[in-house]
Amino acid sequence: MDNNEKTSEKITKWLLVGISVLFLAVMLLLPLITVITEALRSGWKVYAAAVTDEYTIKALLLTVKVTIFAVIFNTVFGVFAAWALTKFQFRGKKLLTTLIDLPVTISPVIAGLIFLLIFGRQSPVYFFLMKLGIKVVFSVPGIIIATVFVTFPFISRELIPVLEAQGTDEEEAAALMGAKGLTIFRRVTFPHIRWAFLYGVVLCAARAMGEFGAVSVLSGHLRGRTNTLPLHVEILFNEFQYVPAFAVSSILVLMAVVILVIRSVIEYRGKKEI
Numbered sequence: 001m002d003n004n005e006k007t008s009e010k011i012t013k014w015l016l017v018g019i020s021v022l023f024l025a026v027m028l029l030l031p032l033i034t035v036i037t038e039a040l041r042s043g044w045k046v047y048a049a050a051v052t053d054e055y056t057i058k059a060l061l062l063t064v065k066v067t068i069f070a071v072i073f074n075t076v077f078g079v080f081a082a083w084a085l086t087k088f089q090f091r092g093k094k095l096l097t098t099l100i101d102l103p104v105t106i107s108p109v110i111a112g113l114i115f116l117l118i119f120g121r122q123s124p125v126y127f128f129l130m131k132l133g134i135k136v137v138f139s140v141p142g143i144i145i146a147t148v149f150v151t152f153p154f155i156s157r158e159l160i161p162v163l164e165a166q167g168t169d170e171e172e173a174a175a176l177m178g179a180k181g182l183t184i185f186r187r188v189t190f191p192h193i194r195w196a197f198l199y200g201v202v203l204c205a206a207r208a209m210g211e212f213g214a215v216s217v218l219s220g221h222l223r224g225r226t227n228t229l230p231l232h233v234e235i236l237f238n239e240f241q242y243v244p245a246f247a248v249s250s251i252l253v254l255m256a257v258v259i260l261v262i263r264s265v266i267e268y269r270g271k272k273e274i
Helices: 003-037 042-052 053-088 093-100 108-118 124-131 140-151 154-164 169-176 181-210 213-219 230-236 244-273
Strands: none
Touching: 003 154, 042 140, 042 230, 042 244, 053 140, 053 154, 053 181, 053 244, 093 154, 093 181, 108 124, 108 140, 108 213, 124 169, 140 181, 154 181, 169 181, 181 244, 213 230
């Protein structure tokens, strides 16, 4: 390789690196810096008052609650679906694979409207649920359903490639030795997929905490009752309370940073064991 080719390669490399850094600075770092500076613009007292406000605390607790439910439901579905799709042959397998990806292709707002039609007053399901004392629209169960819908591909999509690469030889050998299904999964399958599983859980949690569109449609924006943190930020911003809005946004930023650190640790540990 002559000097001209080396020079050209270096120019190309640093040009690509520069474009990437510029893009990240404009799209990620600048918004983060803006959130932090605007949140602290009026001082620490105003910031502390905003993040410890009664409605902020309730929105935070609801966000955590919805995230926990979404992760639990999607863990059960994701593990079962991934195991079924990779270890068994059955009719409708391609259809199930397609349906798993459906929430990725549908706008969250459209998903919210769909659930509004399913569980709203115009639906026969509404009167059946009312007789059972169950309210979905403009209540916490509706928020959980919407969040579960938009997040359920994350865990299964992380597990499927790992299970496909693993094959079925070890499970078949364990079955021949007399091991039962649950024992095979716990002793043979899960050790191979645990890092992919944890990675999927982290992605699911991150998506659930930041969900806005579907939740906005189904929540009814009832302050202190059905407002998650993203919805609370929207209400504060619409009321021209810019500093409190950015202060509450900083909580989401902090949660995102924690999720990012956890994800990086899981990714590092997973690669280290490969």
